[in-house]
Amino acid sequence: GNQLQQSEKMAAIGQLAAGVAHEINNPIGFVNSNLGTLQRYIADLFKVISSYEQAESELTPQTRSNLAEIKRQIDLNYLREDSESLLVESLEGMLRVKHIVQDLKDFAHVDETDKQWANLEKGMDSTLNVVWNELKYKTEVIKEYAGIVDIECIPSQINQVFMNLLMNAVQAIDKHGRITVRTGQEDQKVWIEVQDTGKGIKSEHLSRIFEPFFTTKPVGKGTGLGLSLSYGIVSKHNGRIEVSSEEGKGTTFRVWLPISQPAEG
Numbered sequence: 001g002n003q004l005q006q007s008e009k010m011a012a013i014g015q016l017a018a019g020v021a022h023e024i025n026n027p028i029g030f031v032n033s034n035l036g037t038l039q040r041y042i043a044d045l046f047k048v049i050s051s052y053e054q055a056e057s058e059l060t061p062q063t064r065s066n067l068a069e070i071k072r073q074i075d076l077n078y079l080r081e082d083s084e085s086l087l088v089e090s091l092e093g094m095l096r097v098k099h100i101v102q103d104l105k106d107f108a109h110v111d112e113t114d115k116q117w118a119n120l121e122k123g124m125d126s127t128l129n130v131v132w133n134e135l136k137y138k139t140e141v142i143k144e145y146a147g148i149v150d151i152e153c154i155p156s157q158i159n160q161v162f163m164n165l166l167m168n169a170v171q172a173i174d175k176h177g178r179i180t181v182r183t184g185q186e187d188q189k190v191w192i193e194v195q196d197t198g199k200g201i202k203s204e205h206l207s208r209i210f211e212p213f214f215t216t217k218p219v220g221k222g223t224g225l226g227l228s229l230s231y232g233i234v235s236k237h238n239g240r241i242e243v244s245s246e247e248g249k250g251t252t253f254r255v256w257l258p259i260s261q262p263a264e265g
C-alpha cells in the first residue's frame with residue numbers, strides 16, 4: 001500500500017544520499033590533502049623570499065627600486081598574511097563538508113537494512129544535523145541524554161522516526177520555541193523523547209494522529225504520513241510510541257524500544 005511506497009521512496013532517497021556522499025568523499029580527500037601541502041609550500045616560499053630580502057642591500061639601486069615597486073604593486077606584506085588565512089579558512093570549509101558528508105552517511109545507513117546494534121543518541125545527533133537547517137532559526141534544541149546502551153534495530157528506519165518527530169515538533173512551533181530531546185533506560189527497554197513548546201494537539205485529534213493521511217496541515221505542507229509510518233517502524237521493532245500534549249503548551253512524543261529483538265525478527 002501507500003506506506004510501503006513511502007518507505008521505498010525513503011530508501012531510494014537514502015541510497016541517493018549515500019551515493020552522493022560517497023562520490024564527494026573522494027575529491028574532499030585530495031582537496032584536503034592538497035591544501036595541507038600547499039600550506040607548507042607557501043610557508044617555504046615566504047621563507048625563501050625573506051632570505052632574499054636580507055640580501056637586497058647588496059643589489060644595485062636600480063634593481064632595488066624595481067623590486068620595491070613590484071612589492072608595492074602586489075602588496076607583499078598583505079599577501080603574506082592573507083594567503084595563510086585563506087588556506088586556514090579553506091581547510092576549515094573542507095572539514096565542514098567532510099562532517100556534512102559523514103552525517104549524511106550516518107543518517108542514511110544505506111547498506112544496512114538488517115538489524116544491528118546502534119546507539120539512539122548517536123542516531124538522534126546525526127538526524128538533528130540533517131534537519132538542522134529547518135530547526136536553527138525557530139528553535140533552541142536542548143539535549144538531556146542519559147547515556148543509554150546500544151540497542152538492536154535498523155538504524156536508518158529509527159532515524160526516519162526521529163526525523164518525523166523533529167519535523168512535527170518544529171512545524172508545531174509558531175515563531176520561536178524549544179525542542180528538548182531526552183533519553184532514558186528502564187529494565188530491558190530504552191526510551192527517547194522529543195518535547196516541543198508548540199501549539200499542542202487538540203484532544204479530539206489525539207486518537208487520530210497515527211492514522212495514515214490524518215493531517216491538520218495545509219495542502220502541500222503535510223501528507224499525514226509521518227506518524228503512521230513512524231508507528232509502523234516502531235511496531236516492527238516491538239516498541240511503542242506514547243504521546244502527551246496540552247493545547248497551547250506543547251507536545252511530547254516518547255518512543256520505547258526493547259534493547260534486544262527476539263531471535264526471529
Ligand SMILES: Nc1ncnc2c1ncn2[C@@H]1O[C@H](COP(=O)(O)OP(=O)(O)OP(=O)(O)O)[C@@H](O)[C@H]1O
Nearest residue numbers: 168169172200209215216222223224225226227251
Ligand atoms: N509535535 C506536534 N505538535 C502538534 N501537532 C502534532 C505534532 N505531531 C503531530 N501533530 C499532529 O498530528 C498530525 C499528523 O502528523 P503526521 O506527522 O502523521 O503528519 P503531518 O506532519 O501532518 O504530515 P507529514 O508528516 O506527512 O509531512 C499533524 O498534522 C498534526 O496535527
Ligand SMILES: [Mg+2]
Nearest residue numbers: 164168226227
Ligand atoms: Mg509529520
